Amino acid sequence: xIDSAPAPAPLxxxxxxxxxxxxxxxxxxxxxxITVLATIMLYYELYVQGAVATKIIYGFGFSFTQFVLMIAAxxxxxxxxxxxxxLADRWGRANLVAGGLFVTAALVLFGLPNAPDKQSYVVxxxxxxxxxxxxxxxxxxxxxxxxPQLGRASAMxxxxxxxxxxxxxxxxxSSHTLDAHPRWQFxxxxxxxxxxxxxxxAFFGLRELSPQLxxxxxxxxxDRELIEARAAGIDPEDAxxxxxxxxxxxxxxxxxxxxxxxxxxxxIAVAFFVVYFETVFGxxxxxxxxxxxxxxxxxxxxxxxxxxxxxxxxxxKPFMVxxxxxxxxxxxxxxxxxxxxxxxxxxxxxxxxxxxxxxxxGYAAWMAGFTETVxxxxxxxxxxxxxxxxxxxxxVVTVSLASFTLVVTGVSxxxxxxxxxxxxxxxxxxxxxxxxxxDPATLAALQQSxxxxxxxxxxxxxxIKAGLAADPAAxxxxxxxxxxxxxxxxxxxxxxEHAGPVQQAQHDNPRQWQRWWWVCVVAQLMFLPxxxxxxxxxxxxxxxADTAAHEAEVAAGIAALHAEAAADDAGAxxxxxxxxxxxxxxxxxxxxxxxxxxxxxVEESGVxxxxxxxxxxxxVEESGxxxxxxxxxxxVAAEVVGAAVxxxxxxDAGAxxESGAVEGAGESGGAG
Numbered sequence: 001x002i003d004s005a006p007a008p009a010p011l012x013x014x015x016x017x018x019x020x021x022x023x024x025x026x027x028x029x030x031x032x033x034i035t036v037l038a039t040i041m042l043y044y045e046l047y048v049q050g051a052v053a054t055k056i057i058y059g060f061g062f063s064f065t066q067f068v069l070m071i072a073a074x075x076x077x078x079x080x081x082x083x084x085x086x087l088a089d090r091w092g093r094a095n096l097v098a099g100g101l102f103v104t105a106a107l108v109l110f111g112l113p114n115a116p117d118k119q120s121y122v123v124x125x126x127x128x129x130x131x132x133x134x135x136x137x138x139x140x141x142x143x144x145x146x147x148p149q150l151g152r153a154s155a156m157x158x159x160x161x162x163x164x165x166x167x168x169x170x171x172x173x174s175s176h177t178l179d180a181h182p183r184w185q186f187x188x189x190x191x192x193x194x195x196x197x198x199x200x201x202a203f204f205g206l207r208e209l210s211p212q213l214x215x216x217x218x219x220x221x222x223d224r225e226l227i228e229a230r231a232a233g234i235d236p237e238d239a240x241x242x243x244x245x246x247x248x249x250x251x252x253x254x255x256x257x258x259x260x261x262x263x264x265x266x267x268i269a270v271a272f273f274v275v276y277f278e279t280v281f282g283x284x285x286x287x288x289x290x291x292x293x294x295x296x297x298x299x300x301x302x303x304x305x306x307x308x309x310x311x312x313x314x315x316x317k318p319f320m321v322x323x324x325x326x327x328x329x330x331x332x333x334x335x336x337x338x339x340x341x342x343x344x345x346x347x348x349x350x351x352x353x354x355x356x357x358x359x360x361x362g363y364a365a366w367m368a369g370f371t372e373t374v375x376x377x378x379x380x381x382x383x384x385x386x387x388x389x390x391x392x393x394x395x396v397v398t399v400s401l402a403s404f405t406l407v408v409t410g411v412s413x414x415x416x417x418x419x420x421x422x423x424x425x426x427x428x429x430x431x432x433x434x435x436x437x438x439d440p441a442t443l444a445a446l447q448q449s450x451x452x453x454x455x456x457x458x459x460x461x462x463x464i465k466a467g468l469a470a471d472p473a474a475x476x477x478x479x480x481x482x483x484x485x486x487x488x489x490x491x492x493x494x495x496x497e498h499a500g501p502v503q504q505a506q507h508d509n510p511r512q513w514q515r516w517w518w519v520c521v522v523a524q525l526m527f528l529p530x531x532x533x534x535x536x537x538x539x540x541x542x543x544x545a546d547t548a549a550h551e552a553e554v555a556a557g558i559a560a561l562h563a564e565a566a567a568d569d570a571g572a573x574x575x576x577x578x579x580x581x582x583x584x585x586x587x588x589x590x591x592x593x594x595x596x597x598x599x600x601x602v603e604e605s606g607v608x609x610x611x612x613x614x615x616x617x618x619x620v621e622e623s624g625x626x627x628x629x630x631x632x633x634x635x636v637a638a639e640v641v642g643a644a645v646x647x648x649x650x651x652d653a654g655a656x657x658e659s660g661a662v663e664g665a666g667e668s669g670g671a672g
Contacts, residue, residue, distance in 0.1 A: 018210040027207075028146050034206045035142045036158045038097050041198040042132050042139070043166025045108045048191045049125075050271050051174035051289055052184035054278070057415060059184060060118035064275075064412035065405050070122050071271060072401040074129035075394045081133025082390030093138040093145070093383065094208040100135040101199035104128060109192020113185035137390045141383040144371045145209045153316065156367035157307025160360070161300050167270060168296035175289040243381035247388060251373055251533045256389040258530025259366050260396035262324070264523035265331055266359060267397050268404060268516070269295060272411075279414045280338060280510050281348075291349060298353035302360025307368075314543035316369035316536045321528070323362020328524050330355035335517030339510045362527075366534070373535040407516050410509035417498040418505070424491045431487050432495075434478045437466035450483065 023031065049056055057067050107128045115121035140159050147155030174187055181187075268276075273295070277288035310319050334351050337343045374385030405412070425432055435443065438459045445455035460475040469475035487495075537543040 019207050020210055022209065023146075023207075030205065031207055032143065032146050032155060032158070034202055035097070035139050035146075036162060037198055038101060038202050038206075039136070039139045039159055039162025040165045040169065041101065041195055042104065042135055043163040044169045045104050045128070045166075045191055045195055046132055047163075047167050047170050047270055048108070048187050049112075051170050051274065052178075052187050052285075053272070053275060054285065054415060054419075055182075055184035056121075058419070060115075060121055062118055064415035066118075068271075068401050068405050070125060072398045073122065074125045075397040075401070076129075077126045078129035078133030079391045079394035079398070081130035082137050082387050082394060084134055084387075093142045094202075094206045096138040097135055097142065098199070098202040098206055100131050100138075101195065101202050103131050104135070105192050105195030105199050107131075108188055108195055113188040113192075133390060133394060137383060137386045140367065140371070140386050142206075142208060144375075144382050144386075153310035153319075153364055153368035154307040156371070157303040157360075157364035160363050160367060161303050163270075164296050164299045164303065164360075168293060168300065171289040171292045171296065175286050175293070178286045178289070243378055243384045246378045247374065247381055247385050249377065251535070252370075252377065252385055252388055253392070254530045254533045255366070255370055255373065256392040257396070258527040258533075259363070259370070259389075260393040261523040262327070262362065262366075262527035263359075263393070263396075264400055265327070265355065265517070265520040267400050268520070271401075275411060275415065276513060277348075279411055279418070280513055281341070281343065283345075287345075291345060291352070294349040295352040295356045297356075299356035299360045302357040303364050306361040307364040310365045310368065313540040314547060315538060315540050316365040316372075317531050317534060317538050319365035320362045320369070320531045320534070323358045323360070323365070324524060324528055326358030326361065327355055328358075328521055330358060331517060331521050331524065335514050335521065338514035338517060341510070369534040369536050373533075376535050403519075404516060407519065408509075408512045410505035410512050413501050413505035414509060418502050420494060421499055421502045424487070424495055428485075428487045428491070430478065431482055431485065433468055434463065434482060435487070437468050438462050438479075446479065 022028075053067065056062070057064060062070070107124055111124040112121060112128075115124060139162070140156070143155050143159045170187075173190060177186065177190075269292070273292045274285060274288040277283040277291055278285065283291065306319055306323075310316055330351055334348075334355060337348065337351065370389065371382060371385070374382055377385070439462065442455050442458045442462065445452050446459060449455070456476075456479070459479055460469070460472050463469040463475040463478055464471070469478055537546065
C-alpha cells in the first residue's frame with residue numbers, strides 16, 4: 001500500500017487533487033459522473049451556435065462560407081490545443097478540467113454574445129476551441145483512469161454521451177425557447193450560466209488518481225491491491241520518458257484517422273443539420289432543431305446499450321463493424337432522400353435514428369479499444385495517446401469543413417441571399433407576379449407612357465393568358481397597382497441581381513447535399529480497415545480466456561505480496577529470538593564451567609553451525625524480497641510470475657527446514 005502523504009495545507013486541495021489510493025465504488029462513480037457532466041457541458045458550449053447559426057450569420061454579416069471557415073479555424077487551433085493536452089500526463093487532468101470550465105463558461109456568457117463585430121467573434125470562438133481542445137482530451141483520460149478495462153466500454157459510452165447529450169440539450173432548449181426568445185444571444189446566456197454551475201461542481205468535487213496509480217494497466221477492480229503495491233516503485237518521470245516516440249505508431253495513428261473519417265456525417269450533422277432542413281425541406285428553425293432531437297436521442301440510447309454489452313462479452317471489434325454496417329446503410333438512404341422533396345418529417349426522423357444507432361454502437365466500442373491499445377504501448381501516456389487522437393480528429397474536421405464549402409455551394413447562396421429575396425417576394429406578391437407575367441418591353445413602354453393603348457392592350461392580354469386576371473378590368477387593376485403601390489427600386493435591383501442565382505441554388509442545393517452524404521458513406525467505409533489495428537479479440541471465448549489468465553496472474557502477484565509481508569514479519573521477530581538463545585547459551589556456559597573439553601568443543605561447534613545457518617537464511621530471505629520487488633516493479637507475464645512464486649515458496653521452505661535443523665543443533669549443543 002502507498003504510504004499516507006503529509007497533511008496538506010488548508011488550500012492546497014485546490015491544485016493538489018491526486019488520490020493516493022484507488023477509490024471505492026461510491027467515490028469512483030461520483031468522479032466519473034462529474035467528468036461526464038463536464039463533457040456534456042463542454043459540448044453544449046461548443047455546439048450552441050449551431051442552433052442559431054443562421055441568426056449569427058445575419059447578425060454579423062457573415063457569408064455562409066465565411067461562417068463555415070470560421071468553424072474550421074476554431075477546430076484547427078483546437079487541434080493544437082489537443083496536442084498541448086498531452087501535458088495532462090505530467091500535470092494531471094482534474095485541474096485542466098475544473099479550470100477550463102470556468103474559462104469556457106466566461107467566453108460563452110460574457111464574450112461571444114457581446115462581441116462587437118465578427119472579427120472579435122472569430123477570435124473568441126478560436127479561444128474557445130483551444131481551451132476545449134485541451135479539456136476534451138483530459139476528460140476521456142479521467143474516464144480511463146477510473147475505469148478498469150473490463151468496464152471500459154460502459155465508461156466510454158457514458159463519456160461519448162457528452163457530445164450526444166450536449167447536442168440534445170442544444171436542440172431541446174432551442175426548440176422550446178426560440179419562438180419566445182428569438183435573439184441568438186439568449187441561447188448563449190442560458191448556456192453560459194449552466195457552464196458556471198458545472199464549473200463549481202467540478203471545482204469542489206473532481207479528483208484524479210496519483211501518477212503512480214494511473215500509470216499502470218488495470219484490467220478489473222480486483223487488481224486494486226496489486227496496483228497500489230506496485231505504485232510505490234514507479235517513477236512517473238521515468239514512465240513518461242519518450243512517450244511521443246512510443247505512441248506515434250501505426251496502431252495509434254491508424255485507428256485515430258479511421259474513426260475521424262467514420263465521423264464525417266456527424267461533423268456536418270452537428271454544425272448544419274438546421275441549415276440542411278431549412279434549405280432543402282423548408283422546415284422552420286425550431287422544427288429543424290426538434291428533428292435533430294431524434295438523432296441525438298437514438299445515439300444516446302445506443303451508447304447506453306452497446307457499452308455494457310461489449311464489456312459483458314469482452315470484445316470491441318465486432319461492435320465497430322456492426323456500427324459501420326448500420327451507419328453506412330442509413331446514410332445511403334438519407335442521401336437518397338435529399339432529392340425527394342416530399343419526404344416527411346417522420347421518415348427523416350426514422351432514418352436519422354438508425355444512423356445514430358450505428359454511430360453509438362461503433363464509437364463506444366472504439367473508444368474502449370483505442371484506450372486499451374494506448375495502454376498496451378504505455379499506460380502512463382494515456383493522455384498523450386488521446387492528444388494524438390484529438391489532434392487528428394480536429395484536423396480531419398477542418399479538412400471536411402473546407403471540402404464541404406467546395407461541394408455544397410448552393411447553400412451559401414440560399415443562406416446569404418435567399419432570406420431577403422423571400423422577404424421581398426412576401427411583401428409584394430401581386431406586383432411581382434404581374435411583373436413576371438408581362439414581358440419587359442411592354443412594361444418599359446407602359447412605364448414611359450402609361451396611356452399607351454397598344455402597350456396597355458398587350459399587357460392586359462398577357463395577364464389574362466397567365467391566369468392572373470379573369471377579365472380586362474382585373475388586368476387593368478393589376479397594372480394600376482404597379483403605379484400606386486410599386487416595388488421599391490432597391491428591392492427590384494436586388495431581385496434583378498440575386499433572384500436568378502437563388503432560384504438556381506434552390507434547384508442545385510438538394511443534389512449537392514446528396515453528393516456530400518455520399519462522400520460521408522465512402523469515409524465511413526474507410527474506417528473498416530483500421531479496425532484490425534485496434535487491440536482486442538474478435539472471439540468472446542478467447543477474450544474470456546485472456547481475462548481468466550490475467551486473473552490468475554493477479555492472484556499470483558497478490559500471493560507473492562502476502563508471502564513477502566509474512567517474510568518481513570518473520571525477519572523482524574528473528575533478532576529477539578537470537579538474543580534469547582544467546583543468553584541461554586551464556587547461562588548454560590556459566591553453570592557448567594567444569595564441562596570437559598569435548599563437550600565445550602561440541603557446544604562451540606553447535607554455535608558455529610547456528611551462526612552459519614542464520615547467515616544463509618538471511619541470504620535466502622534477501623533473495624526472495626528482491627524477487628517480489630521485481631514482480632511489483634513492473635508487469636510480467638503470467639508464467640513468469642507463477643515461476644517466481646513457486647521458486648520463492650521452495651526457497652522459503654528450504655530456509656525454514658534449514659533453520660529448524662540449526663535450532664535443533666543448537667539445543668543439542670546446549671544439552672551437552
